[in-house]
Amino acid sequence: MQNFNFFxxxxxxxxxxxEAFARFRREQPISWHSIPHAPAGEGFWLVARHKDICEVARQPKIFFSHGSSVLSDSVDIPHPAWKMIRDGLCHLDAPQHGELRRMVMPQFGAEAMSALQTVIRKRAVEVLDRAQEKGEIDLVSDIAARFPVRVVYGDVLGFADEDLPSAAFWGDLFNRVHAIPTGDREFADVMHASGVALDKLYRYGVAAYQSRRASPRNDVLSVLANIGYDDGSAISQEDFLSYFWSLAIGAYDTTASTIASGFATLAAHPKQQEALYADPSLIESAVEEMLRWETPVIYFRRTASEDYVLNGQAIRKGQRVVMCFSSGNRDGDVFESPEVFDIRRRHNPHLSFGHGAHFCLGARLARIELRMLFEEVVARQLRFRPTGPTARARSNFINRIVRMPVVLESADLVTMSFN
Structure with missing residues (x-):
């Protein structure tokens, strides 16, 4: 297993x-990996089994987030944009993480999401109508990305229509930065592009804070900019930017990844696809199985605050610990027949939204988006025929299809309504 290169x-x-992750689960469920181009001894523990991942995630005091949620460490640079990244919600620990999370949770709770369902379905219909009119499309840019970008950045956060392409670009770019190791052939270009983009994103966040403070709108950024602390004081610009960074970078990628991989997976499993199209009541369980099958976020990293023994393996204070969600979601100790894609799966405690204190804040929204889009897809009996090769992201962090040229075809067998 030592010849496996995570980078x-x-x-x-x-x-x-x-296949490699399955071998780790069998042979080395907690394995040490060196980091290329790092000082001798620098590396991380790859945690491959579901139960061990959950044990790490449930103990944020022992396995903390502030050092970084990815393999590269946060860099302490005296610039406010870097502070925005370092103090992003996913990088915070108790008590600050819990306090800030509680402030924004109502905006992603059941009541708020219920109020959005009409507009979310409208966006699903618009996106599919447009795609079908074109006929020959890139399924990623025309459906999988376009839909959640419009919903999350536009309808939820309140980005102007003309800013949506920039928002999607920022999200894609900084997720690439998270994954790319020093020495990779794309490292220099990506780092240069990210430096330019970071300044633009920071200035956009500052402008959003100031404009929403002066003139609130009906969007989440306005709520955040005018929210109050327990002592009655208004949220600071710095705390607002911490939220803004986390929402802007993590806003749509999980949903976009699952939409694209969901289409591809259904096409690769025609019996499952036909079962879904014949019985729309399976959509909810099908969405959960899509999330498990092609886990959109491959891992998150934590750092040990003290010596700890995890499933018999001694972990030393300061060492990186990587929770490999993609591996945990194929763990046969938890999932029956984990190597089978089964849209009828009932017991499905997948880790695709994380686990514990950092469970994804937008999970409810993502599930509604996915359910509504696939309801409309099923209603149209929509299928696709590939017209070129599919391309995937070069990333050990985000599992995402980035290009999928197809021709859309509708069987027009039935007409259904989910309104």
Whole structure:
């Protein structure tokens, strides 16, 4: 297993290396990996089994987030934009993490999401109508990304229509930065682009804070800019930017990844696809199985605050610990027949939204988006025929299809309504 290179991004561009992760679960469920181009002894523990991942996630005091949620460490640079990243919600620990999370949770709770369902379905219809009119499309840019970008950045956060392409670009770029190792052939170009983009994103966040403070609108950024602390004081610009960074970078990627991989997976499992199209009541369980099957976020990293023994393996204070969600979601100790894609799966405690204190804040919204889009897809009996090769992201962090040229076809067998 020592010849497995977690930093070989070309390997991940062929798909998540599930065979390698399965061997780790069997032979080395907690394994040590060196980091290329780092000082001797620098590395991380890869945690492959579901129960061990959950044990790490449930103990944020022992396995903290502030050092970084990815393998590269946060860099302490005296610039407010870097502070925005360092103090992003996913990088915070108790008590600050819990306090800030509680402030924004109502905006992503059941009541708020219920109020959005009409507009979310409207966006799903608009996106599919447009795609079908074009006929020959890139399924990623025309459906999988376009839909959540419009919903989350536009309808939820309140970005102007003309800013949506920039928002999507920022999200894509900084997720690439999270994954790319020093020495990779794309490292220099990506880092240069991210430096330019970071300044633009920071200035956009500051302008959003100031404009929403002066003139609130009906969007989440306005709520955040005018929210109050327990002592009655208004939220600071710094705390607002911490939220803004986390929402802007993590706003749509999980949903976009699951939409694209969901289409591809259904096409690769025609019996499952036809069962879904014949019985729309399976959509909810099908969405959960799509999330498990092609886990959109491959891992999150924590750092040990003290010595700890995890499933018999001694972990030392200061060492990186990587929770490999993609591996945990194929763990046979938890999932029956984990290597089978089953839209009828009932017991499905997947880790695709994380686990514990950092469970994804937008999980409810993502599930509604996915359910509504696939309801409309099923209603149209929509299928696709590939017209060119599919391309995947070169990333060990985000599992995502980035290009999928197809021709859309509708069987027009039935007409259904979910309104």
């Amino acid at each position: 070989d991004l070309d390997q991940f561009a062929q798909g998540t290396p599930h």
